[in-house]
């Protein structure tokens with residue numbers, strides 16, 4: 001059984017139908033890159049996956065559990081689905097390690113010593129261990145984003161969603177964040193990434209999903225998809241971003 | 243008529259000045275406590291309560307403090323309560339302060355970027371946990387300078403308590419003047435008294451504000 005299973009997902013904002021029936025199955029350990037034009041519904045799709053938006057129709061299952069509806073509290077949800085955004089939104093009044101420890105302490109009620117150990121582990125993963133006592137304002141954008149990734153990982157989610165996590169960064173800082181994502185992928189973390197980094201999508205992901213006008217227009221393995229697009233829309237999109 | 247030396251005047255003003263300070267402290271402490279409860283209730287989701295609190299704030303912000311003092315003093319008497327000038331002044335100033343602080347603090351909470359709520363929510367914190375660990379600590383930092391700044395208004399506001407017979411700095415000045423007839427000296431000293439109380443606070447508020455924005459918190 002797939003780890004994530006989305007069936008016939010629909011979402012409208014007022015009269016605007018943004019998601020027009022999304023079907024997607026993702027295996028554990030799979031890395032899926034979601035690409036598409038601005039406004040095609042990529043962010044909305046991710047936000048539905050962790051219930052920041054309530055969808056109107058369809059189902060979302062994670063492992064065997066129904067994720068949508070009122071089945072899961074935000075606390076349980078955060079232990080299943082982590083999300084990182086374009087804006088890092090670190091807590092500016094807390095140090096790096098406090099940022100990472102907060103949710104384990106408050107939501108999971110992990111004992112402090114253990115939470116600290118978890119925080120050190122995930123900060124090590126993103127290469128931010130030496131900045132453990134720094135405040136966010138003292139970090140570069142790339143470093144802040146790596147801490148934001150560590151903060152999401154500290155809840156030990158089964159899948160991590162990333163919405164254009166490098167888009168707000170200066171070009172020279174993009175690489176360090178992509179490297180972190182790549183190492184997570186290698187470790188077997190299940191990742192769903194909305195990205196404009198086509199090279200990264202091609203080299204790191206196992207599958208690329210092209211969204212167009214609220215639907216999955218085309219999907220497949222990165223090599224074939226980028227070199228032999230089947231639809232004119234995808235061909236056009238690839239031409240426009242490469 | 244007795245002769246008043248300058249020292250007599252100063253000594254009497256200082257004695258009365260104590261009550262200005264005490265009344266200010268009561269108004270501020272009481273106003274902060276009531277204001278905090280109102281702010282939190284107002285941030286909660288229940289519509290009628292939010293509406294009522296907004297009305298409360300608008301009423302106290304939209305009427306002169308002098309009228310509020312009259313109403314607390316004479317109004318209570320008309321309703322058959324025997325309230326002292328102390329009680330009436332404390333009550334009116336507390337309510338007045340709470341309304342302004344509620345509004346200042348609501349603004350500070352709303353000034354915390356919405357991304358902070360979102361980040362907190364996706365980590366699994368519920369409303370109260372987000373408030374306590376993420377939003378309030380940041381709002382508090384923003385709130386300190388305007389709150390200290392407003393305390394100056396409270397101190398000056400206590401002068402109005404003189405009209406209901408509360409003997410604080412202003413009332414003492416009036417009484418002394420009736421006896422000593424040195425209006426310029428006396429009221430200059432009264433003004434100086436307020437200035438000595440208020441100036442350090444407004445300087446401190448300005449310093450805090452500079453430090454806050456200098457640190458790039460926002």
Ligand SMILES: Nc1ncnc2c1ncn2[C@@H]1O[C@H](COP(=O)(O)OP(=O)(O)O)[C@@H](O)[C@H]1O
Nearest residue numbers: 013016018036037038039040041042043044045
């Ligand atoms: N909260 C919202 N309210 C109204 N419209 C929204 C909202 N969020 C997104 N939209 C609209 O939905 C469409 C898809 O947006 P989005 O999912 O952000 O696309 P993408 O991430 O692919 O750029 C856009 O037209 C956007 O304006």
Ligand SMILES: [Mg+2]
Nearest residue numbers: 042043044164
């Ligand atoms: Mg988007």
